[in-house]
Amino acid sequence: KAGVTQTPRYLIKTRGQQVTLSCSPISGHRSVSWYQQTPGQGLQFLFEYFSETQRNKGNFPGRFSGRQFSNSRSEMNVSTLELGDSALYLCASSLGLADPGSQYFGPGTRLLVL
Amino acid sequence: GNSVTQMEGPVTLSEEAFLTINCTYTATGYPSLFWYVQYPGEGLQLLLKATKADDKGSNKGFEATYRKETTSFHLEKGSVQVSDSAVYFCALSDQQGAQKLVFGQGTRLTINP
Numbered sequence: 001k002a003g004v005t006q007t008p009r010y011l012i013k014t015r016g017q018q019v020t021l022s023c024s025p026i027s028g029h030r031s032v033s034w035y036q037q038t039p040g041q042g043l044q045f046l047f048e049y050f051s052e053t054q055r056n057k058g059n060f061p062g063r064f065s066g067r068q069f070s071n072s073r074s075e076m077n078v079s080t081l082e083l084g085d086s087a088l089y090l091c092a093s094s095l096g097l098a099d100p101g102s103q104y105f106g107p108g109t110r111l112l113v114l
Numbered sequence: 115g116n117s118v119t120q121m122e123g124p125v126t127l128s129e130e131a132f133l134t135i136n137c138t139y140t141a142t143g144y145p146s147l148f149w150y151v152q153y154p155g156e157g158l159q160l161l162l163k164a165t166k167a168d169d170k171g172s173n174k175g176f177e178a179t180y181r182k183e184t185t186s187f188h189l190e191k192g193s194v195q196v197s198d199s200a201v202y203f204c205a206l207s208d209q210q211g212a213q214k215l216v217f218g219q220g221t222r223l224t225i226n227p
Contacts, residue, residue: 004157031213033213033214033215035215042217042218042219042220043203043215043217043220044217045214045215045216048213048214050213055213056213056214058214090157090158092158092213094213096213101146101148101163101205101206101207101213101215102148102160102163103158103160103213103215104160105150105157105158105159106157107156107157108157
């Protein structure tokens with residue numbers, strides 16, 4: 001079974017631009033979560049989608065948004081990029097309540113904001 | 115809110131040494147507890163988990179026991195290998211929140227041959 005895939009793997013943007021990251025979950029997984037990983041703040045939860053509905057949201061500004069499609073693929077969007085948004089963005093998929101908390105992570109998208 | 119505290123790294127050991135990485139948590143209710151591992155250049159992988167008090171999770175020679183009385187979930191391995199070099203993250207999930215994981219800061223482990 002193919003793992004979680006994320007595209008693109010690397011991205012360079014400038015301040016003020018917006019960016020869209022994509023995540024394809026493991027086949028059969030309906031829950032997709034997003035995390036931001038930085039050296040200073042560590043791993044922080046952004047949001048979770050299940051069956052196209054946002055089910056949980058972390059403590060991030062409204063510039064961070066996401067969505068999930070009917071095939072469970074998910075996208076994350078960051079508008080008006082700031083230097084502090086430079087990070088590794090990880091997507092994780094899971095079976096949801098059938099196995100709560102057990103998540104399968106993709107390799108991440110490394111975003112650099114200049 | 116919920117939080118996880120791990121022992122500060124980095125940790126450097128010789129091959130075949132005994133490993134302990136301490137993890138304590140603060141949570142309301144009865145969270146599930148996890149250890150995730152991040153090998154160099156790779157994404158996070160679930161290493162083991164425990165969903166209720168006194169449960170022991172185990173995988174690849176690693177073990178951790180859910181201790182509710184001490185709010186701890188320490189990771190142990192009897193004999194480490196060079197291939198165990200990685201960053202280890204302790205995490206919890208609020209069962210009501212299901213998929214929202216709260217992570218510790220991570221502990222970098224280096225095993226020397």
